[in-house]
Amino acid sequence: MKTGKPEKGFLDFDNTEIAYASKSNKELRHIANLFRLMNNSTLVNLGTSLGLTAMKFNLPLAVPIFKRTIFSQFVGGENLLDCQKTIDFLYKNNSLTILDYGAEGKSDESELDLVKEETIKAIQLAASNNSVPAVSTKLTGLVRNEILESLNKGEELSESDLHDYSKFYDRLDAICKTASDLKVSIFVDAEESWIQIAIDRLVDEMMEQYNKEKVIVWNTFQLYRKDKYDFLQQSHEKAESRGYMLGAKLVRGAYMDKEAANAKDLGIENPIHDSKENTDKAFNDSVKFCVDNYKIIGSCCASHNLESNLYQAKLIEENNIDKKHPHLNFCQLYGMSDNITFNLANAGYNVAKYMPYGPVKEVIPYLIRRAKENASVAGDMSRELRLIVGELRRRGLNK
Numbered sequence: 490m491k492t493g494k495p496e497k498g499f500l501d502f503d504n505t506e507i508a509y510a511s512k513s514n515k516e517l518r519h520i521a522n523l524f525r526l527m528n529n530s531t532l533v534n535l536g537t538s539l540g541l542t543a544m545k546f547n548l549p550l551a552v553p554i555f556k557r558t559i560f561s562q563f564v565g566g567e568n569l570l571d572c573q574k575t576i577d578f579l580y581k582n583n584s585l586t587i588l589d590y591g592a593e594g595k596s597d598e599s600e601l602d603l604v605k606e607e608t609i610k611a612i613q614l615a616a617s618n619n620s621v622p623a624v625s626t627k628l629t630g631l632v633r634n635e636i637l638e639s640l641n642k643g644e645e646l647s648e649s650d651l652h653d654y655s656k657f658y659d660r661l662d663a664i665c666k667t668a669s670d671l672k673v674s675i676f677v678d679a680e681e682s683w684i685q686i687a688i689d690r691l692v693d694e695m696m697e698q699y700n701k702e703k704v705i706v707w708n709t710f711q712l713y714r715k716d717k718y719d720f721l722q723q724s725h726e727k728a729e730s731r732g733y734m735l736g737a738k739l740v741r742g743a744y745m746d747k748e749a750a751n752a753k754d755l756g757i758e759n760p761i762h763d764s765k766e767n768t769d770k771a772f773n774d775s776v777k778f779c780v781d782n783y784k785i786i787g788s789c790c791a792s793h794n795l796e797s798n799l800y801q802a803k804l805i806e807e808n809n810i811d812k813k814h815p816h817l818n819f820c821q822l823y824g825m826s827d828n829i830t831f832n833l834a835n836a837g838y839n840v841a842k843y844m845p846y847g848p849v850k851e852v853i854p855y856l857i858r859r860a861k862e863n864a865s866v867a868g869d870m871s872r873e874l875r876l877i878v879g880e881l882r883r884r885g886l887n888k
Contacts, residue, residue: 502795505880507835508828511582524874552849559856563824565844572846580620583834585841589625591852596633604630605660609667616671623674632657640687669699679709682760700733704787707736712772714760738789739775780804789818793826812837828876
């Protein structure tokens with residue numbers, strides 16, 4: 490594998506010496522073994538099925554097995570205190586951290602309040618750490634899905650639902666106000682299309698209130714959807730006309746199978762692009778749009794795609810923009826794509842790891858998505874494994 494630091498202004502995402510400089514030989518071997526297992530879709534499906542059953546019936550070995558495998562690889566810890574060591578470790582290696590309390594799909598009021606409190610605690614921790622510029626949240630952790638679905642359809646809420654919606658709005662506003670007061674960014678995750686319109690409207694409202702002087706609230710744009718590049722442009726126009734700055738986290742998307750199945754059930758057009766090429770074009774067009782308008786759009790290229798990350802880095806360089814401008818950012822999931830993260834960090838760009846945390850049972854849905862996504866995207870997983878094995882070989886550990 491290639492070694493040494495890249496030349497000034499040049500990014501080499503195959504540089505494994507930089508990518509895995511912080512990993513011991515033992516850690517690299519462990520990660521290689523884990524990724525080999527996750528590269529087998531049959532094993533992943535069997536393992537997740539058995540794991541869910543074990544967790545459901547509180548079998549004693551379930552939690553330890555999860556903690557020693559995919560939990561330790563993709564999750565920062567069970568609480569904020571657990572995460573601090575990893576936050577400091579990443580910062581030492583020039584990477585920032587975006588914290589995310591990994592709870593979703595809640596319905597009980599006490600659980601919804603707990604998610605709000607945990608998110609506020611994360612914002613408070615971020616305010617005391619230069620290494621944590623942002624905290625992420627999912628609105629499905631703050632309100633029942635049924636309410637978001639009704640809002641999405643434009644249905645009139647019942648008196649009971651109006652009461653619950655009011656409490657939800659207060660939770661979201663409390664999170665955004667705390668973030669604004671402490672000057673920490675809050676990333677609102679995108680979700681399924683049948684609740685996304687409601688989410689977009691709420692996030693726009695929060696941006697208009699809190700993004701007057703600084704990009705505090707960020708919406709997430711899933712560019713595998715056919716309508717989202719246009720929606721990004723419309724969101725920018727709306728922000729300009731109403732006097733606030735747009736926060737835009739750019740992702741490809743995570744619900745492809747669910748969206749296709751839902752469209753088929755309803756007999757409607759699939760909202761997802763018909764080809765990967767179209768998704769890639771929409772994503773890269775969005776990257777360019779945000780870089781072209783970086784003075785009034787805060788953007789984050791939240792991607793594991795080599796070409797998209799390289800494209801944004803080149804645009805920043807070609808336009809002679811400060812690599813450390815707070816409106817131009819990169820992000821990858823904790824536990825994945827270290828070749829992208831640490832080579833970007835080494836070259837001086839703003840880059841962060843998106844780090845979920847929470848009790849094992851809370852983050853199981855997230856972990857299962859990671860495992861299944863990795864197993865289904867054979868090219869990405871093969872590349873990840875190839876790089877790790879290549880670094881082992883470079884160190885003389887895997888002949």
